[in-house]
Amino acid sequence: MNMDNIITDKTANDSMESRIRDVAQELFFRQGFAATSTTQIAKEVGCTQALVHYYYRTKENLFRQIFLEQIQAALQVVGESLLSQESFDAFIEQAISLYFDALTRNPQLPFFVLEELVNNPERRRYLRENFVKKPSYVMIYMQFEARLKHEQQAGRIARIEPFDLMMTIASMTVFTFLSLPMYQDLLSRTDSQVKDYILQRKREVIRMVKKILKP
Amino acid sequence: MNMDNIITDKTANDSMESRIRDVAQELFFRQGFAATSTTQIAKEVGCTQALVHYYYRTKENLFRQIFLEQIQAALQVVGESLLSQESFDAFIEQAISLYFDALTRNPQLPFFVLEELVNNPERRRYLRENFVKKPSYVMIYMQFEARLKHEQQAGRIARIEPFDLMMTIASMTVFTFLSLPMYQDLLSRTDSQVKDYILQRKREVIRMVKKILKP
DNA sequence: ATCATATTTAATAACCCTATTAAACAAGGT
């Protein structure tokens, strides 16, 4: 592998290594870990299956790399939203909007993460070791908690546990995208109708959360 | 297969056929379709793998049977909750409570249904043909819609689209259980703590939905 | 006791899967 390569943006790089990574990601997203084979990945890339193993040695390895990157990117969005210095209401609005936009760009992400965490204790352990323990991620939550408590003491918003607020926002955001294939298919919606639906749902979620937060 | 069998309750019946079904359900729930093999099912039942195919011919067949039963049972709960003749607020409270209780008894159900519907267009088509079209299920939704509109015209609750209200309740209920393994594992909670958490979350969801519905 | 019917097993065909190995091929440096 050429480590002198100036281009480090993996998505822009079209080397075999990154093409395998990209195709693998797409297939893991669509089908999950168990239903995706290295043979299928190779076929879709247009190389031999041995090459997939040459670069990543095992399927589990390839998966983990993608998995961590995705989780990291997702947590990044959550972290950034907390940097807002505006009023709490504006911050909540901005945060929800940011989540919706991030997931609109990557609608399969919630399911991908869920699938591999729900029925895989080993991966949850891996996640706990690599992220939840990390001070930076603990800090993000504590910051959110402090800010909420502060607003409550000032009487500007209603009493609600920080964890409950977080879960409520996560629920409504994530579930919108989890149920999207059902929405589209069962109600026979076009892609453009789905886009409108997401925007409309975003507005509605913001409205509802604001109402919940009213003192 | 003995069709004269008086016992029709499948869970109480310990014939090989139903034992296979029960074990298969447990494994499909825990691991999903792709990660579960008929060999594993047979091993857990204590019979040969050929027997699994003798009764159900294909793995897909066995899966579908379980899948339909579960969806049917889930929709049953939704339907029943609408029979309530109490005030709208009481009805909402009762409905959410019912969903939470149903899922507490069967916490893997949301993920099981999701897993197989999200990345399987073929199963979504199957579901649409078998359920969404059925007049009884259309009726359930229309009943809910009519009742909500009626309350709104009377000025007793705030303006909100029936679909949005339904999605909101579904989001918060379903997501609680989807995220349960993460909650338990990442925060190192005991089973009893998890139980308390579910109850607490149920109360909170009811409280929030009521607040959203306030005029 | 016999016979039909239902249940269960052993054996196997015909795959597909992961991972490794050795050999072929490219490209750049000297």
Add this chain to the structure above:
DNA sequence: ACCTTGTTTAATAGGGTTATTAAATATGAT
């Protein structure tokens, strides 16, 4: 031109997978 290093392929070991088949075993009815 040659050698080194990195890339890619063909071949294959050693599994596991679904599904079918024929043969063995139970069960119940007559």
